[in-house]
Amino acid sequence: MKKIVAFGASNSFESINKQLAHYTAQQIPDAAVQLLDLNDYELPIYHPDQAKEKGIPQDAKNFKETLNTADGIVISFAEYNGSYTAVFKNIFDWISVIEKNIWHDKPMFLLATSPGGRGAIQVLEMAHLRISRANTNRVEQFSLPNFHTNFDPTKGILEPELKAAFETSLKAFMEVL
Numbered sequence: 001m002k003k004i005v006a007f008g009a010s011n012s013f014e015s016i017n018k019q020l021a022h023y024t025a026q027q028i029p030d031a032a033v034q035l036l037d038l039n040d041y042e043l044p045i046y047h048p049d050q051a052k053e054k055g056i057p058q059d060a061k062n063f064k065e066t067l068n069t070a071d072g073i074v075i076s077f078a079e080y081n082g083s084y085t086a087v088f089k090n091i092f093d094w095i096s097v098i099e100k101n102i103w104h105d106k107p108m109f110l111l112a113t114s115p116g117g118r119g120a121i122q123v124l125e126m127a128h129l130r131i132s133r134a135n136t137n138r139v140e141q142f143s144l145p146n147f148h149t150n151f152d153p154t155k156g157i158l159e160p161e162l163k164a165a166f167e168t169s170l171k172a173f174m175e176v177l
């Protein structure tokens, strides 16, 4: 059985990206899904001098080790001011100083959604550019605009063209698991 680690790159308790990441991971047949919550990782803001003095916090090591147990990683990105949320950027910075191979060359499916019509595309493009450069494995991407009209927790993605695009990316991700 393949193990999928999935999380929303947000610390909102009601995160729509967490919902989308969870839904996506659950579409993979016969997979064991581990849904992470970034609120469970207590990390100070990355500080290079403190990192040198005190070392890497255990929660950053735990997070990276959990990524390493996965056969595939699903992340859905919330967009804040055209960029990563602070909580994601911080954990990303911490794990990036543990070792160079940040994502363990795992297959990844990157998504993003927002309540608005742009579907957090700016953060998704940024994440895809950065992560696919650091990962030799396949990195798929999908953006879902207008989350509240295009997504239903039980039915999934409602709009047919978006659903087809999602399924194409999901299939490509599953091929390399």
Ligand SMILES: Cc1cc2nc3c(=O)[nH]c(=O)nc-3n(C[C@H](O)[C@H](O)[C@H](O)COP(=O)(O)O)c2cc1C
Pocket (backbone or CB within 6 Å): 008, 010, 011, 012, 014, 015, 016, 017, 018, 077, 078, 079, 080, 081, 082, 083, 113, 114, 115, 116, 118, 119, 120
């Ligand atoms: C500080 C802040 C900045 C935001 N900036 C953007 C933005 O640049 N683009 C966007 O599409 N939505 C933006 N939003 C709205 C988010 O897309 C919305 O809050 C969304 O629900 C966040 O995803 P989440 O529910 O997974 O946390 C912003 C929200 C906040 C609180």
